[in-house]
Every structure is written in C-alpha cells, then in structure tokens.
Amino acid sequence: MCLILFAWQTHHKYKLILGANRDEFLARSTQRMHIWESPTQIVAGKDLERGGTWLGINHQKQFSALTNFREPLPMPIPNQPSRGDLVTGCLSGSHPRGYLEAISPKASEYGGFNLLAGDAQSLYHFSNREGEINEVPPGIHGLSNALLNTNWPKVEAGKLALGQLVAQSGVEPEKIFELLKNDAQAPEADLPQTGVSLEWEKRLSPLFIQAGNYGTRCSTVILWNYNDQISIMERTYDLVQPKTEAFHIA
Secondary structure, X not given: OOEEEEEEOXXXXXXXXXXXXXXXXXXXXXXXXXXXXXXXXXXXXXXXXXXXXXXXXXXXXXXXXXXXXXXXXXXXXXXXXXXXXXHXXXXXXXXXXXXXXXXXXXXXXXXXXXXXXXXXXXXXXXXXXOOOEEEOOOEEEEEOOOOOOOOOHHHHHHHHHHHHHHOOOOOOHHHHHHHHOOOOOOOHHHOOOOOOOHHHHHHOOOXXXXXXXXXXXXXXXXXXXXXXXXXXXXXXOOOOOOEEEEEEXX
C-alpha cells in the first residue's frame, strides 16, 4: 500500500474504519483479493512476483498492512527478503506485538517499511526506519511512505476527509471509495522532499495516483464493528471496468 487512512476506536459502531490505496507498477503481476489456502485463511491480494501481500485479515481476526518507506534508492542488497512476507508472517497466527518483537532484530535486512499489525483489542505500528513498536491510540490516522501521521499533503487531506465521514452517524463504504479516488495534486510549496524529482513529487502527491506505468491499482475498505464482524471490500482499477469484491468474517 502507499496510503492507509484509518479511524481506530473513534466511531460508535466500528472499532476500525479503514480506506487504503495500493500504488504499484501496472506491469507487476498481482492476484486480486481472495481467501488463501492457509491454516489461518488469510483474506488478501497476492503479489505474484514475490508471493507476499500488502494488506490482509485472517479468520482469527488479525489484521496487517504494509507501506514502503520512500527514500533515495540505496545500493541493491543481494537476496533481500520481500517486505510482503512481513504481512503474511504477521497473519500466521502470532500475537501482533509478539510478531513485531520477533522481527525487530532483523528488520534492517528489509528495504524501508511501515507495518501495521493488530487484532480485536490492539493495533501497533512499526517501521524499520524508526525502530520502535508503538501502540496506536484511538483517533484518525494516516500512513503513506513515511512514518505514521507524517504531515504529507495526501495524508492530511485523507485524514480530514475520513474524519468528516466518521463524524456522521453512518459510514458508507462507497463514500470511503470516493474519498480514495481524489486525484488532485498538492500545491508545489506543500510537497515533501523525499529524494525523488520535483516532477515525481507532484505525480505522487494525490491520494489516487495516475502516472503512466505506475499508479493506484486497487482500493480497500474495511469496516470492523464492536461485535467483531468484519467487512472487507476491494475495488480493482487495472481492468477495463473497475471490479469490486466483498468478503465477510463473522
């Protein structure tokens, strides 16, 4: 994922309201969200090049999602492990915090990443560019390709829009999909400096990216209520017509 917006324990009906966009090269082979044949029955899409995923939930009601950390390209590291394996590892049945504690000593082996990991009671954020496991407090949060709640324009715009939805008594999935389709570029003066060119900072600044051979491939919406019933919806855009699929965990 390249943008994850979520409200954690702030709504009267849903403990987790999440909207996320996955940005990736259009040519990268991907399988749409489905139920994996695994002991924990993961609901997730799959990166067919490396076998991992960017966001998923298992039937034990554990959640994990990943964003890469944007930084100047480092020297390639031979046989570097796939960051997508961090999500599948987190959903293998371990307690979220315990899993983060286990991977922390070897986190530097991976490219820069942010990892969210949680269950029905708690939610954590860990980045190997910060090195700390932090429990996420109740509130409206945004995660892109820097640390949690870094005030990039897309993060601030997304948090504001999601906060306005959460303030309403009802939360409609279609409204979340709609806010994730915001393709407005940020003003040049507000752009971060992350080591890419100014032109690419502009092209990467919207919530929804369309940049030639790179862009938003799919959007995901999660609604997790206080009875621990979970609805997961994925809308895929790299088809002739966008396709939406839904899954439910009771």
